[in-house]
Amino acid sequence: MKVTVIGYWGGFPGVKEATSGYLLQHDGFHLLLDCGSGVLAQLQAFINVEELDAVLLSHYHHDHVADIGPLQFGRLVKTYLKSNMESLPIYGHALDSDKFNHLTYKNATTGIAYDPDQTLKIGPFMIEFIETKHPVTCYAMRITAGDTVVVYTADTSMFPELVAFSKGADLLISECSLYQEQDGLPMGHMNSVDVGQLANDADVSELLLTHLPHYGDHQDLLHQAKEIYHGKIALASTGWTWGCK
Numbered sequence: 001m002k003v004t005v006i007g008y009w010g011g012f013p014g015v016k017e018a019t020s021g022y023l024l025q026h027d028g029f030h031l032l033l034d035c036g037s038g039v040l041a042q043l044q045a046f047i048n049v050e051e052l053d054a055v056l057l058s059h060y061h062h063d064h065v066a067d068i069g070p071l072q073f074g075r076l077v078k079t080y081l082k083s084n085m086e087s088l089p090i091y092g093h094a095l096d097s098d099k100f101n102h103l104t105y106k107n108a109t110t111g112i113a114y115d116p117d118q119t120l121k122i123g124p125f126m127i128e129f130i131e132t133k134h135p136v137t138c139y140a141m142r143i144t145a146g147d148t149v150v151v152y153t154a155d156t157s158m159f160p161e162l163v164a165f166s167k168g169a170d171l172l173i174s175e176c177s178l179y180q181e182q183d184g185l186p187m188g189h190m191n192s193v194d195v196g197q198l199a200n201d202a203d204v205s206e207l208l209l210t211h212l213p214h215y216g217d218h219q220d221l222l223h224q225a226k227e228i229y230h231g232k233i234a235l236a237s238t239g240w241t242w243g244c245k
Contacts, residue, residue, distance in 0.1 A: 001148045001244075002025040002026070004022070004023040004241045005210070005236045005239065007020055007036050007038055007039045008210045009211070009212060010212060010213060012063065014214070017042070017238055018038030018039045018238070019036030019039070020034040020210070021033070021036050021042065021067075022034065022152070023043065024125065024145075024150070026145040027123075029053050029054075029124050031123065032054070032055045033056050034056075035057065036063045036066055036067060040071050049078055050082060055068075055091065056091045056092075056114075056141070057090065057092040058138055058140070058152070059155065061138075071088075072109050073108075075087075075109055076105070079108060087108060090103040091122065092113065093113065093114060094113035096137065114127075116129035116131060124145050124146075125145050127142070127144075128144075129141055130142075132155060134155045134156050135187075135188050141154065142165060149171075151171070151172050151204070153173065153175050153198075155177075156175065156188060156189070157187070157189060158185075162198060163202050164202075166202035167203065168205075170204070170243075171205065172198070174199065175189060175195075176210065177190065178190065178191035179191060179192055179213075179224065189211075192209070192220070192224035193228065195225050196226065196228030197229075199225070199233070200229045200230075206231060206242070207232070208242070212236065222234075
């Protein structure tokens with residue numbers, strides 16, 4: 001499995017960058033995990049719009065879904081140029097029916113509801129879910145392809161069940177919205193200490209800090225997490241890659 005960071009900012013995109021978006025590739029299949037603001041422009045540096053095979057959404061906050069509309073327009077334009085192109089499946093939870101219904105657009109995209117209590121198969125990927133602690137319904141994901149496991153926390157404050165869910169992952173992609181002195185519980189986010197503790201207790205092989213704040217020095221997040229987790233750790237950046245196809 002290959003993972004490429006398309007966007008990593010929390011809230012809103014940095015200059016010429018994007019909020020949450022991650023491209024997962026395996027056996028020639030291209031899966032976009034979340035589609036935040038600015039993601040579509042950045043994605044095209046790595047694959048063409050028509051090459052995308054599926055999209056998987058953790059929740060419906062703007063910084064995770066804002067570019068669904070532009071993606072739908074992009075796919076629609078591509079259908080005019082390539083008449084036999086199939087509708088792009090966009091997987092999301094249906095607990096917010098209004099937002100879920102907007103995932104289907106003409107013949108360009110088709111919304112597909114996932115059942116978080118069941119393992120979901122998308123191409124070569126097997127996905128398990130756990131509901132996170134966030135102001136809206138949101139799901140973390142454990143994604144398996146072959147013998148590789150990637151866990152994506154999506155947006156959440158720390159909760160004990162997340163440790164077992166992340167256990168032994170080859171890569172933990174964890175939100176790190178706050179610095180160690182800040183309490184993420186009221187906001188539904190984790191700070192650098194929470195993330196370091198999660199990675200340590202789950203005994204993951206590598207940790208990627210993402211969903212980063214627009215203030216402070218991100219190197220401080222890295223150092224604070226490293227005080228607890230002593231494995232391989234990195235800060236997300238546009239184009240950061242892990243693994244192989």
